Amino acid sequence: MKSIRYQNLSYPLMFYLMILILLVSCCCSYVSSSKYSNVSTISSCLPDQATALLQLKQEFAFVKPDFSSYYYFCHHFSNSHYSADIYESYPKMKFWKEEKDCCSWDGVTCNMKTGRVLALDLAYSWLQGPLRSNSSLFKLHGLRRINLAYNNFSFSLIPSEFGRLSRLTHLTLSFSMFSGLIPSEISFLTNLVSLDLSSFKNYDGTSLLHLRKVDFSNLIQNATILSTLNLHQVDISSSLPESLANLSSLTSLFLDGCGLHGKFPESIFQLPKLEEIYLPCNYFLTGFLPQFQPSSSLKRLALAYTNFSGILPNSIGYLKSMSHLTLWNCHFVGTIPSSIWNLSELTFLDLSSNHFAGHHQLPSTLGNLAKLTALYLESAQLNGEIPFSLGNLTLLKSLSLSNNNLSGIIEFGYFSRLSNLQRLSLSSNSLSVTTTNINSELPKFAILDLASCNLSEFPEFLKTQDQLRELDLSFNRIKGEIPKWFWGIGNNKLEGLDLSWNELHGSLTVPPLLTSMSNFIISGNNMTGRIHPSLRKWTRLKLLDLSKNHFGGTIPQWLGRLAGSLEFLNLKENNFHGSIPPISTNGSTHNMMIILDLSHNQLQGKVPQSLINCSKLQVLNLGYNQINDTFPFWLQNLSELQILVLRSNNFFGPIWHPHKYLGFVNMSIIDLSFNHFSGSFPSEYFRNWGHMSKAPNRNKSDMIYFGKPRAESNYSAVYKYSTSMMSKGLDMDLTTVLMFFTSIDLSNNKFDGEIPSSIGDLRSLIVLNLSSNSFTGTIPSSLGNLRDLESLDLSKNKLIGGIPQQLENLTFLEYLNMSQNQLTGPIPQGGQMETFSYSSFDGNPGLCGLQLSKKCENTDAPISFHSNEEESESENGFTWKVVVLGYGCGLLVGLIFGHVTLSRRSYWIWRSFVGRCIYAYIYACL
DSSP, rough: OOHHHHOOOOOOHHHHHHHHHHHHHHHHHHHHHHHHHHHHHOOOOOOHHHHHHHHHHTTTEEEEOOOTTOOOOOOTTHHHHHHHHHHTTTOOOGGGGGOOOOGGGGTTEOOOTOEEEEEEETTOEESSOOOTTTTTGGGGGGEEEEEEEBBBBBTTTGGGGEEETOOOSSETTTTTTTOOOOOOGGGOOOSSEEOOOOOOBBOOOOBBBEHHHHHHHHHHHTTTTOOOEETTTTBBOOOOOOGGGTTOOOOEETTSOOOOEEEEGGGGGGTTOOOOOTTTTTTEEEEEEOOTTTOOOOOEEEEEEEEEEEOOOGGGGTTOOOOOEOOOEEEEEEOOOOGGGGGGTOEEEEOOEEEOOOOOEEOOOGGOHHHHHHHHEHHHHHOOOOGGGGGOOOOOOOEOOOOSSEEEEEEGGGGOTTTTOOOOOOOEEEEEOOOOOOOSSSOOEEEEEEETTTSSSOOOGGGOTTTEEEOOSSSSOOOEOOOOOGGGGGGOOOOOOOSSSSEEEEEEOOOOOOTTTTTEOOSSSSEEOOGGGGGGOOOTOOEOOOSSSEEEEEOOOHHHTTTTTTEEEEOOOSSEEEOOOOOOTTTTTSOOOOEOOOOOEEEESSSOGGGGGOOOEEEEOOOSSSOOOBBOOGGGOTTTTTEEEEOOOOEEESSSOOOSOOOTTTTEEEOOEEEEEOOOTTTTTTTHHHHHHSSTTTTTTOOOOOOOTTTTTSSSSOOOOOEEEETTTTTEESSOBBBOOOOOESSSSSEEEEGGGGGOOOEEEEOEEEOOSSESSSSOGGGGGTTTTOOOOOSSSOOOOOOOOOEEEOOOOOEEEOOOSSSEEEOSSSSGGGOOOOOGGGTEEEEEEESSSSSTTTTOOOOOOOOHHHHHHHHOOOOOOHHHHHHHHHHHHHOOOHHHHHOOOHHHHHHHHHHHHHHHHHHHHH
């Protein structure tokens, strides 16, 4: 019975087992059939697509790109982030093989159902050659994404055929050496989600790419779903259209270095999805920060080098997602809002160089920004002590608090808490840094700036700093000789070293192993001896400043050869003698020299003509030497030359030659004073001085900086060149040369003849000194055109005639000296002229005026001053009043005559009217 029951139970079990096997079999069959079904729908690359790609491959050579002559002109960006990608790049197209499916080629993405190419990523692919309008690229009509970034398309135009690829959603042509006008057809791409046309600039700051305002507006109006717009360093040179605020999908806006001006539309800040706004280096773009809302999505905001101004709103504290905030070199005022120290997501903060009100300290809440990796608060009007909470920022890699009024004693061991710190700048404060008794391990610095920190000796902790690349110990009180161990810091990786303005003495004995050194400054000390021969091994040297010491001997010949690669060479105020060695080009046609200053030595001989190879030379200062030579006319071929000083030498002869005259097209300052130059000038002498002829811009207060700004080089900002000159009767040392400053000093020579009338063309001239020569003739009235002139010295010449009344137009004139000439007549009393004392006119017996003891006759009578237009009219014998009266009478006579003739009125009416009209006309003329 029991066995029967088990047997009965086995039947349903077997039934269920058979059902299960059947189901599994069916499922396997379905999966298998589905698999083969899918395979049948996958298509390989279509033949026409493969052919177009292979033809595209034949259009270019494969050469690794070299962008060394081009760079990010905008100060806030460096090119470091792409260099690694270029180093690791390879020519993708080189490995495309015809026998393989083109959908498997590197950089190619296909639609696997149709076999058509959907995306082409050829970034960093070594492409070289122009992209032409008939390129096979434009046969791939199904393209949705194109990335051709970081190639070299040989300055070809961006083809308008891109506008025919109507399905494009992503177009990236960044940094690929396109040039010229961006085609208007780009605005036809209405499906664009991302557009990146970022471009390099030349070293002279000119843009490679240009976008017309109308095309910019059309692009914004048509690409309504645009999410990312990147036009970095594309020259737009216009205001921003208000319609930009209609791009409701916009998340990223990069318009840095575009030449934008006008007011930035505040409504753009309110775009609901906007996360990134980058506007640096639009110097004339104005705007204000709005009252931010808690709903704002903004994460990154960069406004460096713009004209944004106003007060930073306290509502900036609502930007809880903000990770990057850069307001460097703007015009913000007021105080730094306390809410900014609560933005706990910040990783990068730069508030440097604004116009914040003084007397605010770094708060202890600074320690809340625990994610910060970079903090720049240079020239932020900070005072007080550095808060202890700064030590909470353990992720910091860069910290700069320079150029403030921070005070107190700071133990350098404090920075051992910031173990990730690589760059530290505490310079130009009122801090006293102590470097003794450091018991804990300090971070490995790459850049260390301790200028003006009251150091009295070389810090011992530098012995263990084997990663140091740049060190600034300038403006301290370090005494004695440079210790031998000092030259071993940085494990021979040191690139920049500034020891200027200390109390160092002894000879300069440098090791030859520092071949990485590019910037070396030791000016303003008491160093002696000759230039050490080991310097010739520093083949990467770009900046060498040994000025204001007691170095002596001759300038070695090898330094002339090294000068072929140097950009800045400053040996002024030493005891060098002998001749100037020839400047080598190191095998190239031109060298890289930008500044050469050998002034205040005892150099003799002639100016080496090899300087003509210095095509980039901006400053040449050979003043205060004993050079015996004629004027080097060939200097006029150096189109970049801005400052030329030959003052106080033994130069002789004329400075003008009819067959050797080109003019100094870019000159800002020329000082030829205290030499033996002679001869006269043609009236047109100054016609070709292009830079001085431009209208000045006094609102532009930028300094002439020679070198790379902070973003281009981590070295202590910029090499600021100073030069001495005569201005307003005083010898001045210009430590910061303003962009608009222009000066001509030809004083204390033997020039004769008349002052060239073309000098009135130099509209931006600020200082003019022609004193102590033998100029004759009258003072040219064209001097009245120099509306920005501040200092005019024509004293001790042989000038005759009167002082032109046009000089009343010189409203900026602060210094005037016309003494010791043969001038006659009254001194003009309008404008600034009446503010000068007798010393400005003394020694001219024929002059009279309120400033002199000799008064002019009829001084009680009012002095009438006419405009140039009125004088011109009077000299020509008519005025517009007569013309109007004559025209009116003539018209009236004609009308009456016609009426009388037509109506045949009596004769006596006509006679009476004519008589009265003639009488009225004669009376008006008189």
